Amino acid sequence: MPKNSHSKFLFRDHRDAADQLIEAMPIASLIGQQVSVLAISEEAVSIADRVAQALRAPMDLLLSAPIPAPHNPDLPIAQITETQTLVMNRVLVEAFGIDEEYVYDEAKRRHDGVILSRMYRYRHGEPIHPVTDRVVVLVDVCVETGLTALVAIKSMIDAGVQNVYLAVPILDASVRENLITVCDGVYTPHAIRDYITMDYYYEHTEPLTEATNNETKEETIERILQSYE
Secondary structure (H helix, E strand, O other), rough: OOOOOOOOOOOOHHHHHHHHHHHOOOHHHHEEEEEEEEEHHHHHHHHHHHHHHHHOOEEEEOOEEEEEEEEEEEEEEEEEEEOEEEEEEEHHHHOOOOHHHHHHHHHHHHHHHHHHHHHHHHHHHOOOOOOOEEEEEEOOOOOEEEEEEEHHHHHHOOOOOOEEEEEOOOEEEEHHHHHOOOOEEOOOEEEEOOOHHHHHHHHHOOOOOOOOOOOOOEEEEEOOOOOOO
């Protein structure tokens, strides 16, 4: 799909990104199956909500947290989900000589300190809706390194889903080629060679542009998730 004709960006905002994503998905073939939609980042909740409405499916938020490299908080070397599924970037771990014990210890600390607090914030500490034997569509705003998507896919496989798909408005083309080998399909309107950053492609990068009544991001997420209870 071409860029928006009125701007240099691919997306005006998250609503536009969701609409383009839905157009790139086989909605008709998915409707009628036992589908669940999971946002795999808090920023993706509003996009996942629109996808779930198009699929007439339940929606939830799969929480995860990155594990940064020692002394470099901006370099994630692993990711852990609320289900305690862990994926490491072994290339980075080995390249920097990072002790795996550090990764496991930091993963536990992030799970217990970061993820659990958000689980209580959004779902009163309850786990995500059951996904065993269901067709799961994972949604994010973009995919850059693929670490968040990969740990979410692995988490779903561990949970015994029937199929798992990734749906994302934009991602790096080489990362897509890697991810498609570990899931049942990747839906996207834009697989970009020489991907830059999300800010380059979204005119407005605020994660939830439809918030009302001066809601905070967290309050908007709560409102959307509660509508699926």
